Amino acid sequence: MHYVIEVAHCSMHFCGGKGCSNFSQNRMIMKSVIKYLITLCCVLFIQSLYAQSGPCKGKVIDGITKEPIAHASIQINNAKQGTYTNNKGEFEWPFNGTQQELLVSFIGYQPLTVLVNQQQSSLVIELQSSNNTMQEVVISANRDVARRSQAPVAINTLTAKTIQDTRPITADQVLNKVSGVYMVNLGNEQHSMSIRQPMTTKSLFLYLEDGIPIRTTGLFNHNALLEMNMAAVRNIEVIKGPSSSLYGSEAIGGVVNFITLAPTALPSLKLSVQGNDIGYKRADVQTGFTSGKWGVSVNGYYADKRNSYIEYSDFHKEIVSARIDYRFSEKTMLTNSITWMDYYSDMPGGIDSTRFANRSFSNPQTFTYRKVRSLRYRSTLNHVWNDRSKSSVSLLYRDNSIGQNPAYAVKDDYRRQGNGWVGKKDLAHGEINDASFNSYVLIAQHKQQFGWKDAAIIGGISADISPSTYRADYIRIKKDSVSGKYLGYESKDSVLTHYRSNINNYAAFLNMELSPVEKLRIVASLRYDLFQYKFDNYLKPSAFSGSPDTTNHFSAVSPKIGFTYNFSRSIGVYANYSQGFVPPQVTEMYKGVKVPNLDPSVFYNYEAGGWISLLKGKLSADLSIYYLDGTNEVVSVKLDDGSTENRNAGKTLHKGIEMGINANPVKDISFRFSGAYSRHEFTSFNEKGVKYDGNEMNGAPNWIYNTEVWYRPSYVKGLRVGVEWQHLGSYWLDPVNTVKYPGFNVVHLRAGYLWKGYEVWVNAINLGDSYYAYTASKSSFGYSYNPAEPRNINVGLSCDFGQFFKK
CATH class of the missing domain: 2.60.40.1120 (Carboxypeptidase-like, regulatory domain)
Structure with a gap:
């Protein structure tokens, strides 16, 4: 906006000649002054108008x-x-x-x-986050931002609001709100998982941080999520079913993507402390700011537990993440992030049936432990070429080590043999092991949109070079034959296993989308993976130490095709067909194996579902049905000479239905139901000479559901009260289907109050003090139970000092 002001030139002078009187001189001076003042007032007035229209x-x-x-x-x-x-x-x-x-x-x-x-x-x-989940934006469905209604997959988002309301101590306290998900709490942030699979420690789930796997292929660890920094998590996305066409191996039962916090728009500093009455304490820090082209974020926490309800179950964890963004321009940004963690936990293991029946939490293990140290560094360059084109390149470095004196490796010398018993009652055997790896990863991705039929293509390549080492040393354990406690151990100069493996994974992927007609969206993706495993055995090859030095190659092609059809903005359906694969793990390929000869396990998935939103977003629901066929699964086959060998000889079938309902019947009350019915069967499974064909898989409850009601009274702004009910149905403890665990019901009560930047919360976990096990199993060694936490009250307090930085 421009203003042009024409100001008459005023000449102010005094003449001293004839015909010029003092009066006339003063008159001329006054006229000139008046003209000048009028002009000045006009300018100031116009400027004030411009200021008001700024x-x-x-x-x-x-x-x-x-x-x-x-x-x-x-x-x-x-x-x-x-x-x-x-x-x-x-x-x-x-x-x-x-x-x-x-x-x-x-x-x-x-x-x-x-x-x-x-x-x-x-x-x-x-x-503030919306309660209507039908039109959410999701990231994980096709490796880029997309509307939920255009993603032909079963995907759920746990928002920042859900995480803040829950104030979880462990990730399972929020993940178990997703229909069909049961993350098993094994204590001290350790876990196993069940998503369209039984509760298992197998490599059937892929865990991501900002779309990049936390660990490398072939070195799966079921406790991988203890390496996550929950203080740095903004929201969590869960894709159910195979996603190998986009993310590669291990994405079978599901993909869990933890999306981390970016630098805040305003200076922010949040400090919080919490603790419960069974020994847990934790302190968090979250901070960030943006200044010019720079953005900085630092988040972390320290957790400690002592003298809990189970003997010898202490732990501590310190983890911190830092992120620095630099924006070269509106189109180009460089992000660098690093996460460092130091973790230690006693390893109590499960308790036997006698202790569980007697509600005895004494622990026979007095020295077993797990130590984890991890470092992840990522550098990502994002560039937007134009409104239809953008690219990203990421470099990733991982440094990870897990040292253990594991409870699962402790075996009594006194054992049944034939019709009698042999061995010493005061002797047991164990091991101390260390597994370490480094990773060097490159991921490049480009997205191109087209004007024709709203088409888009996302393509990319990746390379993951991950050398690793593993060593296990024998220890001799002294056992009290009366109390059953393992009292101590001595190291022997005996190396059980020692090897090095190099895992190289090269991949290319392509995701294509288009809308041939209005309301219909077709999505197809394809990925090719090439693997090279190079194994160097530092010991003489044997049935225990592992195979001879060797190099193995194998590849996998993973397709997926699906569609969404949106009848309106509030009603839609989808269907897809996909394949997923799991490469053999290094331990399956080489540890205790004479001749490594395994192929990837392949899973075929058929899925359909839909969603609906009614009453202006006050009621919404989503539904998915799946049929997942597993082939080439690794089983341990008993040979004629009594030894065992891993082979691709197993087949399983997984099918089920999942449903989620969200409702806001009145202004102050919200309701959520997440439930699933599933059946997991052995189709063809002969392990160590025992057939399981037609049996239900062990650790596979038919029913899992979670219900939650929140009350936020409008007359007390900032107050919230929520009740959550978790149900896990009965399941077989063994693959032979001889004994069942009845399952459990547990209720949690949560309350919090937020006033300005201050928040206090009280969570009553296991409100009814139910006695149950997070998971239970039966094997040739007997029964094992992981007892759940008794009723405990967690109290927390936080302060957001960022309120003082607001303008």
């Missing part, structure tokens, strides 16, 4: 995480005028008049109307 500036941020929200819509109410926020969440809009109403909105958030007047030089607008 730009309205502001930032739109997430109300919980304080991260900027890019591409949020800013509209003037009742006018066809508006703008969008930039990548920093900033916007600028010419201001006209004394006040205006701005409607601020973004997918997945509740729209907000803001009244703006000329006295406000800068706005900070905080959006």
Whole structure:
């Protein structure tokens, strides 16, 4: 806007000649002064008008995480005028008049109307997550931001709001809210998992951090999520079913993607402390800011547990993540992040049937432990070429070691042999082992959109070079034959296993989408993986130490095709066919194996589902049905000479139905139901000479559901009270199907109060003090139970010092 002001030139002078009187001189001077003052007033008035019509500036941020929200819509109410926020969440809009109403909105958030007047030089607008989950934005479905309604997969998002309301100590306390998911709590953040599979420690699940696997292929660890920094997590996405066509191996039962916090738009510093009455204590720090082209975020926590309800079950964990963003321009940004963790835990193991029946939490293990040290560094360069084209390149480095004196390796010398018993009652055998690896990873990805049929292609390549080592040393254990406690051990100069393996994984992937007709979206993806395992045995090959030095190659092609059809913005259906694969793990290929000769296990998945949103978002539901056929699964086959050998000889079948319901029947109350019915069967399974054909798989409950109700009274702003009910149905303890565990029901009560930047919460876990086991099993060594925590009260307090930085 430009203003042109023509000002008459005024000449002020005094003449001293004839015909010029003092009066006339003064008159001329006064006229000149008056003209000058009038001109000056006009200029100042016009400038004041321009100041009142100056730009309205502001930032739109997430109300919980304080991260900027890019591409949020800013509209003037009742006018066809508006703008969008930039990548920093900033916007600028010419201001006209004394006040205006701005409607601020973004997918997945509740729209907000803001009244703006000329006295406000800068706005900070905080959006809150929406309760309607049908139109959420998801990232994991096709490796890029997409509408949930255009993703032909069963995918659920645990939002920042859900995580804050729950205030979880461990990841299972939020993940188990997802239909069909049961993350088994094995104590001290250790776990196993069940997603479209039985509760298992097998490599059938893929865990990601910002879309990149936490661990490398072939070295799966069922405790991988203890390496996650929950203080740095913004939200969690769970894809159920095979996703190998995009993410590669191990993505069979499901993919869990932890999306981390970005630097906050405003300076932020959150400190919190919490603890419960069974020995757990924790302190968190979350901080971040953005200044010019730089953005910084640092998050971490220290957790410690002593003298808990189970003997010898102490642990501590310290973990910190740092992220630095540098924005070269609106189109180019470099992100560097690093996570470091040091973890130690006693390893109590499960308790036997006698202790479980007597509710005895004494622990026979007095010295077993697990130590984990991990470092992950990632550097990602993102560039937007134009509105239809963008690329990213990521470099990743991992340094990981797990040292153990494992309870599962402790075996009594006194054992049954034939019709009698042999060995010493005061002697047991065990091992101390260490597994370490480094990874050097490159991932390059490009997305190209087209004007024809709203088509888009995402393609990329990846390379993962991961050398690893493993060593196990024998220890001789002294046992008290009366109490059954393992009292101590002595190391012997005896190496059980010692090898090095190099795992190279090269892959290329392609995801294609288009809408041939309105409302229909077709998505197809394809991935090719090439593996090279190089094994060097430092010991003489044997049935225990492992195979001779060798190199193995194998490859896998993983397709997926599906569609979504949206009848309207509130009703849609989808279907897909996909394949997933699991390469042999290094331990399966080489440890205790004479001749390594395994192929990837392949799973074939057929799936359909849909979603609906009613009553203006007050009621929504989603449904999925799946049929998953597993082939070439690794089983241990008993040979004629009595030894065993791993072979691709197993087949299994997994089928089920999953449902989620969200409702807001009245303003102050919200309701959620997440449930699944499934059946997991051995189709063809002959392990060590025993056939399981037609049996249900052990550790596979038919029913899993989780229900939750929250009450947020409008007359007490910031207060929340929630009740959660978790049900796990009965399941077989052994693959022969001889004994069942009855399952359990457990209720949790949570309450919190948020006032300005201060929050206090109280969580009553296992409110009814139910006595049950997180998981139970039966083997040739007897029964094993992992007893759940008794009723415990967790109290926490946090302060967000970022409130003092707000303008």
